[in-house]
Amino acid sequence: MWRTLYEKIWDKHTVVEEQNKPSILYIDLHLVHEVTSPQAFEGLRIKNRKVRRPDLTVAAMDHSIPTTDRSLPFNDPIAKKQVDALVKNCREFGIQLFDLESRYQGIVHVIAPELGLTQPGMTIVCGDSHTSTHGAFGALAFGIGTSEVEHVLATQTLKQFKSKTLALNIHGSLPQGTTAKDLILSIIGKYGHDFATGYVVEYRGEAIRNLTMEERMTVCNMSIEMGARAGLIRPDEKTFHYLKGKQAVPDGVKWEEALAEWKQYFSDEDAKFDLTADFNAAEVIPQVTWGTNPGQCSGISEDIPLLEDLPADQIGPAKKALKYMDLQPGTPITEIEINKVFIGSCTNSRIEDLRKAAKIVNGYEVAEKVEALVVPGSQLVKMQAEAEGLDQIFINAGFQWREAGCSMCLGMNEDIVLPEERCASTSNRNFEDRQGRNARTHLVSPEMAAAAAIAGRFIDVREWPVKNSKEVSVQ
Amino acid sequence: MKSFKRFSGIVAPLDAANVDTDAIIPKQFLKRIERTGFGEFLFYEWRYENGRQRQDFILSQEPYCKAPILLARKNFGCGSSREHAPWAIAEYGIRVILAPSFADIFYNNCFKNGILPIVLPERDIELLFQKSRESPGYQLRVDLENQRIEDSFGCMVEFDIVSYRKDQLLRGLDEIGATLESAELIDSYEVAHKIFYKLEI
Numbered sequence: 001m002w003r004t005l006y007e008k009i010w011d012k013h014t015v016v017e018e019q020n021k022p023s024i025l026y027i028d029l030h031l032v033h034e035v036t037s038p039q040a041f042e043g044l045r046i047k048n049r050k051v052r053r054p055d056l057t058v059a060a061m062d063h064s065i066p067t068t069d070r071s072l073p074f075n076d077p078i079a080k081k082q083v084d085a086l087v088k089n090c091r092e093f094g095i096q097l098f099d100l101e102s103r104y105q106g107i108v109h110v111i112a113p114e115l116g117l118t119q120p121g122m123t124i125v126c127g128d129s130h131t132s133t134h135g136a137f138g139a140l141a142f143g144i145g146t147s148e149v150e151h152v153l154a155t156q157t158l159k160q161f162k163s164k165t166l167a168l169n170i171h172g173s174l175p176q177g178t179t180a181k182d183l184i185l186s187i188i189g190k191y192g193h194d195f196a197t198g199y200v201v202e203y204r205g206e207a208i209r210n211l212t213m214e215e216r217m218t219v220c221n222m223s224i225e226m227g228a229r230a231g232l233i234r235p236d237e238k239t240f241h242y243l244k245g246k247q248a249v250p251d252g253v254k255w256e257e258a259l260a261e262w263k264q265y266f267s268d269e270d271a272k273f274d275l276t277a278d279f280n281a282a283e284v285i286p287q288v289t290w291g292t293n294p295g296q297c298s299g300i301s302e303d304i305p306l307l308e309d310l311p312a313d314q315i316g317p318a319k320k321a322l323k324y325m326d327l328q329p330g331t332p333i334t335e336i337e338i339n340k341v342f343i344g345s346c347t348n349s350r351i352e353d354l355r356k357a358a359k360i361v362n363g364y365e366v367a368e369k370v371e372a373l374v375v376p377g378s379q380l381v382k383m384q385a386e387a388e389g390l391d392q393i394f395i396n397a398g399f400q401w402r403e404a405g406c407s408m409c410l411g412m413n414e415d416i417v418l419p420e421e422r423c424a425s426t427s428n429r430n431f432e433d434r435q436g437r438n439a440r441t442h443l444v445s446p447e448m449a450a451a452a453a454i455a456g457r458f459i460d461v462r463e464w465p466v467k468n469s470k471e472v473s474v475q
Numbered sequence: 476m477k478s479f480k481r482f483s484g485i486v487a488p489l490d491a492a493n494v495d496t497d498a499i500i501p502k503q504f505l506k507r508i509e510r511t512g513f514g515e516f517l518f519y520e521w522r523y524e525n526g527r528q529r530q531d532f533i534l535s536q537e538p539y540c541k542a543p544i545l546l547a548r549k550n551f552g553c554g555s556s557r558e559h560a561p562w563a564i565a566e567y568g569i570r571v572i573l574a575p576s577f578a579d580i581f582y583n584n585c586f587k588n589g590i591l592p593i594v595l596p597e598r599d600i601e602l603l604f605q606k607s608r609e610s611p612g613y614q615l616r617v618d619l620e621n622q623r624i625e626d627s628f629g630c631m632v633e634f635d636i637v638s639y640r641k642d643q644l645l646r647g648l649d650e651i652g653a654t655l656e657s658a659e660l661i662d663s664y665e666v667a668h669k670i671f672y673k674l675e676i
């Protein structure tokens with residue numbers, strides 16, 4: 001029988017399969033953070049249950065922590081309580097924790113790949129919807145609720161119904177000056193915010209093969225923004241090369257053994273998908289969202305659509321979104337002025353993202369009315385960026401250079417967008433009030449965010465005059 | 476978890492598509508480490524402005540403020556995986572949500588918290604919106620056992636639900652307990668299963 005990549009991982013991990021019931025699926029790696037775990041640990045305690053495999057569980061602090069000077073006490077006593085609960089729970093149940101002092105601290109979806117914990121063919125879960133990020137390695141990775149977090153802690157398994165499969169064939173290659181972020185926003189823009197609900201999406205085709213691992217993570221990260229259960233990309237030489245030598249990856253004979261195993265994870269040529277869709281990467285232009293879901297986006301050289309040009313079922317939501325965003329249909333995207341810029345989040349806070357943004361910023365200054373933040377996804381990313389001098393490029397231009405965390409992506413700490421402020425953000429969600437009450441979020445790539453910080457409005461990075469590029473080590 | 480059989484009450488029509496979990500329970504309320512205390516903050520930004528109830532939101536209006544049934548548009552519960560969303564909904568007193576589609580994680584989370592999410596075709600949802608507009612205080616009776624909803628005007632709609640999910644609500648299953656009954660199978664699975672990462676870093 002021909003099988004898809006998803007089915008191969010599924011089959012490999014089913015412990016029990018019964019008709020009309022969810023299967024018991026084994027979980028290889030469980031990532032835990034401070035916001036969605038306390039009630040799960042409490043549940044274990046009440047029932048006197050243990051964590052079955054603390055050695056397959058890793059915790060990090062990321063969502064509600066400050067990104068300012070870590071030697072200072074927390075300003076927010078409730079966030080402190082949450083972080084303390086995580087420390088206590090990890091100690092009590094024997095779970096490894098990357099706390100604020102750890103050199104490996106960061107956003108869970110940034111640290112697991114960079115440490116090499118994320119590997120092909122694995123099942124990975126976390127009480128966070130952007131767990132889909134790890135699918136870039138050909139791992140089946142998805143977000144779960146807190147009751148399921150408790151279930152995984154207690155049993156190292158999950159009860160799951162099988163998802164349907166969707167092959168998304170992406171033809172052609174991305175044009176110069178466009179990014180993985182523009183690609184995924186364009187896809188969601190074309191197919192809609194709930195297009196893949198109930199499906200596991202496999203991204204295929206030339207454009208995907210050409211992406212770097214970090215770019216693939218950006219794409220898979222946003223799978224959930226079209227409703228998908230998970231996103232997957234077939235592991236290849238790039239994947240193996242990325243993993244080789246990482247802290248958690250074996251070497252020697254075990255590496256060879258792992259590699260042989262990983263190479264089995266691909267969809268057979270004749271495997272059947274429940275649904276197939278096509279997309280032409282060659283037509284992608286830099287994207288900017290103008291609405292309150294990621295599918296409401298336009299190209300930088302376009303206008304906010306006129307309501308009459310939209311499909312009937314999108315007119316109502318677009319009207320509502322534009323009211324919230326205080327924008328008019330027909331406005332050119334390049335006329336939208338911004339006053340906040342956030343470069344960060346599990347979508348775009350890896351070292352390549354920072355290098356690309358720094359290349360744009362180098363030699364320029366942030367526009368006077370703009371407050372701009374760079375929040376690296378992890379301490380390792382931060383250290384690497386500092387070693388390359390990227391921090392200085394940002395600081396010289398007037399950006400704030402912060403400690404690692406989720407930060408303004410969801411504004412659970414002090415990093416928020418104020419009411420009616422307009423933010424160019426490299427994060428993944430532009431929902432109402434997401435970055436702060438009445439905050440107006442425009443999702444963009446790191447390059448577009450960097451250029452917007454300097455111009456004070458959205459501007460086409462494809463025409464950006466890069467300065468002194470020799471001084472920036474862009475690799 | 477409370478078990479669930481029959482339910483009747485007022486339907487609150489929330490005429491919005493893509494209602495996300497950030498809207499259901501905003502992030503500033505996610506710092507609690509308990510499972511309770513979220514109900515009063517349900518739809519906080521939509522219900523309140525400067526600490527005062529906004530009259531333009533359905534749950535602020537009589538007779539909908541105590542409605543146990545919520546009617547909404549497609550892709551309800553999209554976005555963040557936070558189970559705080561169903562916690563808030565259940566604690567507020569809403570036990571049934573009717574929509575043309577739900578986001579995956581939210582849908583799953585509902586069953587763990589005694590909430591019944593019912594998927595109905597767009598035209599049925601449209602009809603229910605129409606009826607609740609025409610007769611303010613419109614009520615429905617939801618019968619999970621027989622998988623149908625009806626009003627007092629003789630309108631009856633049947634709905635689909637996977638039998639496992641139905642049982643989950645009817646019997647209030649302890650899923651973890653049930654899985655732990657398969658502990659030996661998990662043990663033997665683990666013996667043969669290979670994991671290649673090492674956590675000692």
Ligand code: SF4
Nearest residue numbers: 130345346406409410
């Ligand atoms: S960066 Fe944003 S999307 Fe990613 S895990 Fe943190 S809060 Fe969630």
